[in-house]
Every structure is written in C-alpha cells, then in structure tokens.
Amino acid sequence: MSRIIDFHGxxxxQHNTNYRPDEIRRFLAGSPVARILISSLSATVSREYAERDLLELRDESRVVPLYWVNPYLAEWREHLDALRRQLPIPGLKLHPTANIYEIETEFLRPVFAHCRAEGLFLAVHTDTHRSSPERLTELVLDFPDVDVVLIHMDNPVNSIFLAKRCPNVYLETSWVERKWANLAPVKLALDSVAPHKILFGTDFPYEFPLPGHLDGIGRARSYDEIIHLYRELLPAAAAERILYANARDLLRRHGVALPSESDGQGDGE
Ligand SMILES: [Zn+2]
Structure with missing residues (x-):
C-alpha cells in the first residue's frame, strides 16, 4: 500500500476527551501515514499541556510537530524558541475561532514577521465565521515569502481565490470528503490553482476509530476510505500529488527530510 502525508492532524x-500521544502513536503504526503534521488541541486549554504532548511524540518519526500559537500570550515567542531548542518545528498553527480572536492584520503581523525571520510556514484554520480566509488577504500580500496553508480551505471559493492570486497560499483538504462526497472543492481547486498547491489532510484523530474515543461517532472515518475516494474521483497523477508529493515538497523547503517515493521504501530513519 502506498503511503500518504496527512497535512492536518x-x-x-478537546471535546471532553484527550487523544493521548501514546494512543496517537499506536493508531498511526497501523495506518498508511508516512508523515502527519500534528499540533496539540491542548493549546486551547494549557500551553504547557500542548508543549508536553509534542515532546511526548518527539521519537515518533511519522510526526512533524507544529506549534500552536495563541497570539494573546505576550510571551509566545519565548515559549516557541524554547521548544524549538528541543524539537525541529517547521511551522506554526493559528486557530482564531478556537482561541477567540479576529483575523486582524496588525494583531497577527508579529506572527507573520516571526515566520519570515525564522523561515516557518503557517497553517491557519479557516471557516465561514471568525476564520474566514479572505480576512488574511492583506497579510499574505504583505508577507509573500511566508507560506500559508489554509486548513479546511473553507469556504472553498474564497480559499481558492486567495490561493490562485497569491503564490504563497496553499489549500488543505480536511473534511472536504464529508461535506462534499464528490470532492467538488478539490476538483474546483484543480481547475483553478497551480497543481502543487493542494495538500491532503484529515483533521485526524477526529472521528477515527481510536479505542475509547468512539462515543457519539456515527460512522467512523478511515484513512483507506478517504484515500480511495481521492484515487477514484481525481485524475491519477493529481491524486498522488495531493496525497503525498505536494506536502513532501513544501515540507522539504522547510527543512523536513522525506523519502522520494510515496511507497516509503528507502525511508532510512
Ligand atoms: Zn484541526
């Protein structure tokens, strides 16, 4: 089975449960995931908990750690610098909706400036409320050298427009298959943006069958099912780029070593 990169995990x-690092590690061992970018949901509760989660995953070669920045914390740079001395962190996560702030240019300018100075990319949660992607327009134009990944590419039309207009803006596809069974936003994106800009993601472990976390889940999500859907509904070459190569290329630019082939052979770590 060929392997994939999940750009959003x-x-x-969160939601009255705790996806512990050891449970994450155990589940991934039986999955097709070659790499998964992981930020800790605990950041909405406690910075210390979130940092501890990432440190507990440090020996898991599949995991690429992202640091969840809460811009309200005046000392976020110091916290980040301290963690980066212990972990190779290639990018930052922003979640305006979960941390209850507005995407406002001057409020987020220090985060973008830090990414520019340190060569970090940004993964920004998007939705149709507080985190609407067009609110990032001024920032992505002011910082053309900072790669920005629109997590969930929500709503799709605004996200696609921004990715089409701005060379530094990328689209991540988590939940698209649940909202649009025909993957319409991914197909629209393929018609509209450069093909390297679409990155596969799932928002793992939400609704994946991790033992002890199945309460209230209707039909559990499955990597194999989601991957199958991409291969069935998208042109073959595009599907493979989206599932692996596009993320590999972006991560390599940010210093993450990855095998060349999606089958993962020769992955000498
Ligand atoms: Zn998420």
Missing part, C-alpha cells in the same frame, strides 16, 4: 484535549 492533532493530539491532545
């Missing part, structure tokens, strides 16, 4: 505390 989590561990940690």
């Amino acid at each position: 989590h561990c940690g505390i």
Whole structure:
C-alpha cells in the first residue's frame, strides 16, 4: 500500500476527551501515514499541556510537530524558541475561532514577521465565521515569502481565490470528503490553482476509530476510505500529488527530510 502525508492532524484535549500521544502513536503504526503534521488541541486549554504532548511524540518519526500559537500570550515567542531548542518545528498553527480572536492584520503581523525571520510556514484554520480566509488577504500580500496553508480551505471559493492570486497560499483538504462526497472543492481547486498547491489532510484523530474515543461517532472515518475516494474521483497523477508529493515538497523547503517515493521504501530513519 502506498503511503500518504496527512497535512492536518492533532493530539491532545478537546471535546471532553484527550487523544493521548501514546494512543496517537499506536493508531498511526497501523495506518498508511508516512508523515502527519500534528499540533496539540491542548493549546486551547494549557500551553504547557500542548508543549508536553509534542515532546511526548518527539521519537515518533511519522510526526512533524507544529506549534500552536495563541497570539494573546505576550510571551509566545519565548515559549516557541524554547521548544524549538528541543524539537525541529517547521511551522506554526493559528486557530482564531478556537482561541477567540479576529483575523486582524496588525494583531497577527508579529506572527507573520516571526515566520519570515525564522523561515516557518503557517497553517491557519479557516471557516465561514471568525476564520474566514479572505480576512488574511492583506497579510499574505504583505508577507509573500511566508507560506500559508489554509486548513479546511473553507469556504472553498474564497480559499481558492486567495490561493490562485497569491503564490504563497496553499489549500488543505480536511473534511472536504464529508461535506462534499464528490470532492467538488478539490476538483474546483484543480481547475483553478497551480497543481502543487493542494495538500491532503484529515483533521485526524477526529472521528477515527481510536479505542475509547468512539462515543457519539456515527460512522467512523478511515484513512483507506478517504484515500480511495481521492484515487477514484481525481485524475491519477493529481491524486498522488495531493496525497503525498505536494506536502513532501513544501515540507522539504522547510527543512523536513522525506523519502522520494510515496511507497516509503528507502525511508532510512
Ligand atoms: Zn484541526
């Protein structure tokens, strides 16, 4: 089975549960995931918990850690610098909706400036409320050298427009398959943006069958099912780029070493 890169995953505390690092590690061992970018949901509760989660995953070669920045914390740079001395962190996560702030240019300018100075990319949660992607327009134009990944590419039309207009803006596809069974936003994106800009993601472990976390889940999500859908509904070459190569290329630019082939052979770590 060929392997994939999941550009959007989590561990940690949210929705009255805790996806512990050891549970994440155990599940991934039986999955087609070659790499998964993980930020800790615990950041909405406690910075210390979130940092501890990432440190507990440090020996898991599949995990690429992202640091969840809460811009309200005046000392976020110091916290980040301290963690980067212990972990190779290639990018930052922003979640305006979960941390209850507005995407406002001057409020987020220090985060973008830090990414520019340190060569970090940004993964920004998007939705149709507080985190609407067009609110990032001024920032992505002011910082053309900072790669910005629109997590969930929500709503799709605004996200696609921004990715089409701005060379530094990328689209991540988590939940698209649940909202649009025909993957319409991914197909629209393929018609509209450069093909390297679309990155596969799932928002793992939400609704994946991790033992002890199945309460209230209707039909559990499955990597194999989602991957199958991409291969069935998208042109073959595009599907493979989206599932692996596009993320590999972006991560390599940010210093993450990855095998060349999606089958993962020769992955000498
Ligand atoms: Zn998420």
